[in-house]
Amino acid sequence: MGSPHWKRLCLLLVAGLTSSLLLYGHYYATVESTTSQRFIASLLQPEPLVLAPLGTSRQATSHRWALEGGPAPSQPSMCLHSVMARAKADPKFGEIFRFDTPVLMWDQHFTPETWDRLKKRHVPYGWQGLSQAVVGSTLRLLNASANRHLFDRDTFPGGCVRCAVVGNGGILNGSRQGKAIDAHDLVFRLNGAVIKGFEEDVGTKISFYGFTVNTMKNSLIAYEEYGFTQIPQAKDLRYIFIPSDFRDYVMLKSAIQGSPVPEGSDKGDDPQKYFGPEASAEKFKLLHPDFLQHLTARFLRSELLNTQYSSLYMPSTGALMLLTALHTCDQVSAYGFITANYEQFSDHYYEVEKKPLVFYANHDMMLEAALWRSLHRAGIMTLYQR
């Protein structure tokens, strides 16, 4: 049972299962009445060590960064009413946010110390079972200054950097929020972000597109019938890779090099088919596995972690994008995210006939809904509701 060989086998099975669950998903019973209790419970445990030890003491953390080249060169914000200011002033969220956690991973992070630490943690947010050569050679390519921050503050002089994060929820159908969304400095979109035909409701601007290779490719299959036939491409668009699997590192490396994927389940794929002709490190951002672990443990610590699904559990792609924006932008508006009255809306804004929201076994949408409501009430972000 406990042999490493058996564990590897299980991981492989789990990796296979993840893709089928994401694609076909099945409903799991959500007991609404316990949601707020669960949320409170998760807030009361600000330092849970759920998947693997985080090394969370502040001293240990800064020591680690010192070894790894330090956090991103910090560009101070000139914004008075920022997410950071409001979160720090909030009694509950002040304890949960840690703005000094590096959001992105880049070449300097790949040290023997980091390898030894992350190889002990299983996927999605660890490197157990991954090839050191592949992870290392991928990270070494992330050597541009653009790989160390999501955006350059100098290009937004004097003010607050305002971000919109656009989920794909049915609440946006008929919302006429397109202009308001596009008025933000930066717009994050993700997975099956259909724009054509829905400009009035969801806008057209796109600064970041976030995904795992698994969700990106599944979106192309599942939402093709709604017009999602291509991953968004544009000159100024940046791609945010959420590492959750070997596939993400292999695809990222191939994308930067502009060459076909050499191995794994995406072998032979041409990354330019997804990301366009411009292959360069500047075009791609990689979320730090420790940041994802931190978000999961502190903001979205689901009870699913105590079930047979624990190694499959991940916050949704939308949740990870929204929390990424909350850790980098000065002001954040969330559109198309789950609200208390989600049952009134279709799963996605582009469906022709109303479909109920799909609850995938590997996500905890009720916990996410409670978090968005709570952040909105605390004035830390604005959640679009109707």
Ligand SMILES: *[C@@H]1O[C@H](CO)[C@@H](O)[C@H](O)[C@H]1NC(C)=O
């Ligand atoms: C980054 O790495 C690539 C490939 O090794 C190299 O050609 C390039 O000069 C490096 N860029 C910087 C900014 O160090």
Ligand SMILES: *[C@@H]1O[C@H](CO)[C@@H](O)[C@H](O)[C@H]1NC(C)=O
């Ligand atoms: C989206 O809105 C249109 C116009 O209001 C409506 O006809 C359509 O049924 C809606 N789609 C869904 C899936 O609710």
